[in-house]
Amino acid sequence: MTVAAPAIANRTLSQEALINGLLALLPGSAVLTDPEDLRPFECDALSVYRRLPLVVVLPETIAQVQAIMRLCHTLRVPVVARGAGTGLSGGALPLADGVLLSLARFTRILHIDPHNAMATLQPGVRNLAISEAAAAHGMYYAPDPSSQIACSIGGNVAENSGGVHCLKYGLTVHNILMLKLVTMEGELLSIGSETLDSPGYDLLALLTGSEGMLGIIVEVTVKLLARPERAQVVLAAFDDVVKAGEAVGAIIAAGIIPAGLEMMDRLAIQAAEDFAHAGYPRDAEAILLCELDGSNAEVSEYIMAVRRVLTQSGATEVRTAVDEAERQLFWKGRKSAFPAVGRISPDYYCMDGTIPRRQLPQVLRQISQWSQEYGLAVANVFHAGDGNLHPLILFDANKPGELARTEEFGRRILQLCVEVGGTITGEHGVGMEKIDQMCSQFRSAELSQFHAVKAAFDPAGLLNPGKAVPTLQRCAEFGAMHVHHGQLSHPELERY
Amino acid sequence: MADLDSSAALQQQVQDAINTRTPLNICGGNSKTFLGRHPEGKALPVSAHRGIVEYDPRELVLSARAGTPLAEIETALSDAGQMLTFEPPHFGENATLGGTIACGLSGPRRPYAGAARDAVLGCKIINGRAELLQFGGQVMKNVAGYDVSRLMAGAYGTLGVLLEISMKVLPRPAASLTLIHECPQQEAIQRMSQLLSQPVPVDAACYHAGQCHIRLAGSEQAVKHAHEHLGGEVLEKAAPFWHTLREQQLPFFHSDAPLYRVMVKPDSAPLPIAGSWLLDWGGAQRWLVSDEPVAKIRERVAAVGGHVTCFRSHDSHDEVFATLSAPLLTIHQRLKNSFDPHAIFNRGRMYPGL
Structure with missing residues (x-):
């Protein structure tokens, strides 16, 4: 579905006017029109959708963003904002007749304020870089999407990104205080405030997860948290995914809110183990990773309780990471599940539905049945604590018709998520991909x-x-x- | 439960109001009538639309109709060893869930566990076209569509009639302990804001009558460990103290002078405004009883990046919330118009013309 941008010779007069207008606002190096320069911007991480924009702009200041927006508004040219391009729903897919506005040059950490537990950042600052900068004060930024090495905070706000610690620490919406936003008309707005709330409607909530539809985020103030004294992971193996699902409910019923609670099924375990050598039990039907954090004594208390619950829930093996290195290794396996699955199949399609946890057995059974019907294998990775399911459908785009079958299978999974009381997207966004759902x-x-x-x-x-x-x-x-x-x-x- | 569902009747009443262009004043338990600007319009009582619709403690989600008494919800949660995360003030026996969310009210736990809006997962509303709409859901993670559910929190009913709300709930902490330190205000501010960068299980902190109160909550071990670390005298009857603080029943609040809610960054130094102060939310929410002119109070607070709400004993025909910048006000007006094109709901309750 690649669509070529009009060659320079074929540009219309109004397109010429736009590009000349942009060149009057920005240095030449910040306005890209050569198809070769446009190519890296043709898609986000959902690369099945590709399209070259008419022009890419790389502003460096808020005033430049405002000027670009005013120009585009006057000329009635559509604008697509782009952060690090790690989005998984095609939200940053360019428009052939539009401007692709990259925020890649807004990379400065403006201010870290430990006594008010906040940090002010330009939108292109990488998610992980926030925690790295806050570490000097014993603090961190909680949401940790698996792309955190690369994804940017502006994109996190646009998508309301989650991660593996959402159950206890919330999504992006729960962890930001203030945004600076440039509207399509070029107006600069402050949304939220450095205090815990602000007068008027809760526009901060409305803008978080709005997928670049309402404004361009040019500054973000996030909430920082004190780094817990200790974090520890318990790994439990099960011979049945249903038992693993029930164990999740049992942990919560015991009054424990784990910092992270992740589940992987057999295919995901094997792929991750081959890739990361995390020490996962290869013969298990499902594993749970349960992270507990807090003070030293508290974590010890919770580990005892969680081990008891897991054993009562029929775990065939319960292992506590012996040290920080093993804890990191357990997580490495989980966090590399997607690339690991990428190694065992030419292509995979990552779904992102959320369901009430109690529906997990039913939903997994149905996915498994469809997997056989379509002849397409599925690896399941699940943020079990908050019901966010990531089935990875394995396919080969070079086989005629297989992408179409995969997409149909995926649509049925999302439809099922809605039917059992859940949603078509937990954290990846609607973008282009799920617009029909x-x-x-x-x-x-x-x-x-x-x-x-x-x-x-x-x-x-x-x-x-x-x-x-x-x-x-x-x-x-x-x-x-x-x-x-x-x-x-x-x-x-x-x-x- | 069917008899407790009056959504169809409410929808009809909204339709009638649209037809006759009659402004409506949405009323729950009437416990928060004193908040915001002067209510206008014909009363639309919603307290008959009540009842917990769904609650499965293992899912950590509770869904209830807007007219459900807050007390009924808290009892159901307590029976299952759980609680609302944001410790809402009731301000009266008849407080409803809908009113609490519409006013966006949160109690002492707010800085450490999130506000009312943070707990909201989904809602059903009637908009100003008399349409019944459903947003969000009963799951923790949901990014399909704009977050209209959280937009309803703190909108004072100006965007629609809340019918049903789903909220994230949490287990009650196994242990809780309140520590007291006698100290001047500046020292309390430092103490409370420094706690933000320390890994201690604090879930409330306030400064009142020369004493800094710090509430610890978590597992038995966590609370014990933090107590050893922080020191201080243990407050014996802690629960009633936090309750009377939350409900504004401390003698501090018994005054005929206006009460202001002053929001600042937690480590802001004591503000040079005459009156008596009580600091909650670790210093981030400060209550001021003062006879100073409101314009002067607003100016002084704005100078440190904060904002002021006239909370009690104010002129409710005047501006109650901090003034919005012109471009922000435009967005507010357009949003109001998008939900309520005939300006039926709670007209002027937040700002004139909204």
Whole structure:
């Protein structure tokens, strides 16, 4: 689905006017138009969607971002913002007639304030770099998406990124205090404040996870937490994924909120073990990794309790990491699960549904049945603590029809997540990828409300158009293809 | 439970109000009428729409209709060894869940465990087109669509009628202990803000009547260990103290002078404004009883990057919340219009014209 940008000779007059306008605002090195220079920006980490933008701009100051936005607003040119390009839903997919605004040059940590437990950052600062800078004060930034080495805080805010510690420490929305935002009209807004709340509507919540549809984030103030005295991981093996799922509920019922609670199934365990040599039991049907943090004595107390619960839940083996090195190794296996699966299959497709935890056995059974029907293997990696499921569908894009079958399989999984009371995306965002599934998750009235919210920030509809929220027309077409229990969704719309 | 679901009737009442362009004043338990600006419009009582819809302690999620008494929810949670994370003030026996979320009120635990909005996972509302809408859900992680659920928290009912709310809940801590240190205000501010960068299980901190109160909560071991580390005298009747603080029943709050809620960075030095002060939220939320002119208070607080809300005994026809910048006010007006195009709901309760 690669679409070529118009060659320079074929540019329209208005496209020439845009590029000349941008060159008047920015140094030549910050305006890219050569197809070779545009190529690295053609996709985010969901590389099945690719498209070259008309032009890439690389501003360095907020004033430059404002000027770019004013120009684009005047010329009615759409803008797609991009952070580190690690997004998994095609949210930063460029538009062929649009500007791709990269925030890659906004990489400064502006201020770390341990006594108020906050840090102020430019949006291109990498997630992990925040914790590294805060470490000098014994503090860290809690959300840790698996791409944390590369992903940027601006992108984390746009996607409301999670990670493996969400159950105890929350998502991005729970860990930020203030944003600076440039609107499509070029206005600079302060959203939230350095105090714990701010007057007016909670725009901070509304903007977090808004996928670049409402504004360009040009500064972020995050909350820092004190680094716990100790963190320890318990690994438990099970001969049945259902037992592992039940053990998750049992730990929580015992009144313990682990810092992280992750589950992997057999295929994921084997791939991760071959890749990372983490010491996982290769013959297990499922493993749980349960991280506990806090004071030294507290962690010891929790480990005793968790080991007891796991054993009672039928674990075949329960192991506590003997030292920090082994703890890191246990996590390395989990955090490298995606690339590990990438090694055993030419391609894989990562899904991101969330379900109420009690539905886990049913959902895993159904996925396994579909896996056989489609002839496509699935490795399951699961943020078990908060119900966020990442089935990885293994396929070969070079085999005719296999991508289409994979996508259909994926759509059915997401549909199932909605049916059992969950959602089509826990942390990767809707972007381009799940735009049709939004029609299953929401009805016309809610989608219309979303469009109205967008119009409140971007009346001209120029920010990242076509992503995150489908048009009702699009849902009507999609709904016609997916009649569920004989019920057409969006019955009020004309069909064609 | 079907008889407790009055969403259809409420939807009809909203439709009627739209048809006749009658402004509505959404009323729960009437415990928070004193908050915000002067209520306008015909009363729309929602307290009959009540009842816990779903609660499975293992999922750490509770869903309840907006009119459900807060006390009923807290009892159900307590029976299962759990609690609301944000320790909401009730400000009256009839406090409802809907009113609590609409006013975005959180108690002493807020800086350490999150605000009311942080606990919100999903909601059902009626918007100003009389449409019944559902956002978010009953799962912790959900990034499908804009976060309208959290936008409702603290919107004072100006964007829609809350019908049902799903919230994240947590186990109650196994142990809790409150430590007291006698000290001047500046020292208390330092003590409380320094705790933010230390790995200690603090879940409330305030400064009142010359004493810094620090509440520890967690496992038995965690609390014991932190007590040894921090020292200080143990407060015997800690629970009633935090309760009376949360409910504004301490003698400090018994005054006819205006009460202001002053929000600043936690380590801000004592502010040069005449009146009496009580510092909660580790110094981040400061209560001020003062006869000083409100404009002067706002100016002094804004100078240190903070903001002020007139909380009690104020002129409710005046500005109650801090003024919004012109571009922010424009966004607010457009958002209000997107949810409530006929300006039916709680008109002017937050700001004139919203």
